[in-house]
Amino acid sequence: xxxxxxxxxxxxxxxxxxxxxxxxxxxxxxxxxxxxxxxxxxxxxxxxxxxxxxxxxxxxxxxxxxxxxxxxxxxxxxxxxxxxxxxxx
Numbered sequence: 001x002x003x004x005x006x007x008x009x010x011x012x013x014x015x016x017x018x019x020x021x022x023x024x025x026x027x028x029x030x031x032x033x034x035x036x037x038x039x040x041x042x043x044x045x046x047x048x049x050x051x052x053x054x055x056x057x058x059x060x061x062x063x064x065x066x067x068x069x070x071x072x073x074x075x076x077x078x079x080x081x082x083x084x085x086x087x088x089x
Contacts, residue, residue, distance in 0.1 A: 001009075025032070065086055069079065 024030075069082060069086075
């Protein structure tokens with residue numbers, strides 16, 4: 001192997017290594033700042049995310065109420081009173 005082929009080989013190895021390193025970092029959410037320090041990417045907590053969390057919390061509460069109403073073994077009149085109590089909340 002002559003010196004020119006060796007230089008080309010080294011350059012190719014370094015380029016392939018950099019591409020693999022970049023793919024690994026992108027896959028695992030690793031960011032690099034200006035100083036070269038690496039850190040994990042944190043998802044931004046936006047107003048939309050907070051609103052969606054609140055919606056999910058409300059839906060979970062509604063499902064719990066529906067489960068309680070459906071699994072309750074009381075008579076129909078008691079069920080009607082329970083539904084009215086829940087509406088007044």
